[in-house]
Amino acid sequence: MRVIFMGTPEFAVYSLKALLTQHEVIAVVSQPDKPKGRGKKLAPTPVKEYALEQGIQVYQPEKARDPEFVALLKELNPDVIAVTAFGQILPESILNIPQYGCINVHGSLLPKYRGAAPMQWSIINGEKVTGITTMFMAKGMDTGDMLLKTEVPITPEDNFASVHDKMALAGADLLLDTLTALQAGTVERIPQNHEEATYAAMITKETGHIDWSKSAEEILNLMRGLDPAPGAYAMYEGEPLKLFKGTKTEGDYRHGKCGEVVDSNKKGFVVKCGDGALTITELQATGKKRMPADAYLRGHAINQGVLLQ
DSSP states (O other), X not given: OEEEXXXXXXXXXXXXXXXXXXXXXXXXXXXXXXXXXXXXXXXOOHHHHHHHHTTOOEEOOSOTTOHHHHHHHHHHOOXXXXXXXXXXXXXXXXXXXXXXXXXXXXXXXTTTTEESOHHHHHHHTTOSEEEEEEEEOOSSSSXXXXXXXXXXXXXXXOOHHXXXXXXXXXXXXXHHHHHHHHHHTOOXXXXXXXXXXXXXXXXXXXXXXXXXXXXXXXXXXXHHHTTTTTOEEEXXXXXXXXXEEEEEEOSOOTTSOTTBEEEEOSSOEEEEETTEEEEEEEEEOTTSOOEXXXXXXXXXXXXXXXXXX
């Protein structure tokens, strides 16, 4: 099939690589370059970078709905437009261009977790299983008819980075399966039950601010869901202290306040939370590298009675 691929982050590169094994990718569309690093130099998106390495024409419209860009897509005359984490809502004028429609790879088992950050929120909310859904794109946020699904387990050891990689591979495979079924006319369109829909809001820095009154499991899930970025954090001595890993800790800490450092051990320091306590085992202080908590404590004492906020 003649495919136009739309995608932006590393997650989408997996889908583009898969498409190139079976289809003719006639163009790639990605978000505009953005300033990055201390020098604020414009940096290409991961999808753009990979597409250019493969010699594929790349377009980066500020707004996909611009009439000139829509006209360009019509002139390219694709059989299908495949979309993985592009980052813009497509207007009907684009959705109606390809013979086989616009197919989206979404990182959840729809209709649960529509929106911008389904993988992170699946981990934060303690889900044991997530997955990929392919769907026909329609007006609205992830509301189109579903095509195929595949499940991806979330283990207690998983964080966002590991789930991201598993999901990216699963999404790439499912996209190929979907296009094969679409071309053969064997795929079934399944309307979503909108009453069952939930939403995965965009992750912000504030999302990671730990509420110590929550249970140990909820806090650990937050830490895993935001690892490696942007990171869960607590305020310590007026600076954010990012907390990446921890373990539930047995002991009688009923008299501590939520967020209070109540103990320390060989692995790190113990913080009182809503239903017990957590030993923090991996962290990153402002301006420092990520490190084991015991290594941090050898150079920076966090005394009992300190309140993390």
